[in-house]
Amino acid sequence: MSALARGAFVTRQSMNVLLQALERDGYVTRPAEAAVGKVLPAQLTPRGRESLEEASAAVRAVEVRMLAGMTENEQESAFRALRSVIHSLRGPA
Structure with missing residues (x-):
């Protein structure tokens, strides 16, 4: 998420809020738990x-x-x- 946030010129926290909204609205999906570390990879629906x-x-x-x-x-x-x-x-x- 850090790279995504940097690319969008926002903080990691802001990117997390945005991803949560995108997930809630059906634009992306993320696994419930991270396969490795803390990263929850987002995928477009x-x-x-x-x-x-x-x-x-x-x-x-x-x-x-x-x-x-x-x-x-x-x-x-x-x-x-x-x-x-x-x-x-x-x-x-």
Whole structure:
């Protein structure tokens, strides 16, 4: 869960609350007990996969709209800036 939380830029506690809600609402499943250690691996349910596909398509549509008015050089500059922001967020707080 730590890696998932880091990737989403939230605390482990926040990710756990989110996963509990996703599980309650039928988007993911997790075993009742950890097979090894404390990790409860989450898996998408069919409902979760469908929602992920819909969300991914919506995000892609927004990306296309955002980039539509930019030149290739402007797009590259924007991507460099975003990568820098992501790098900063992943660094020590």
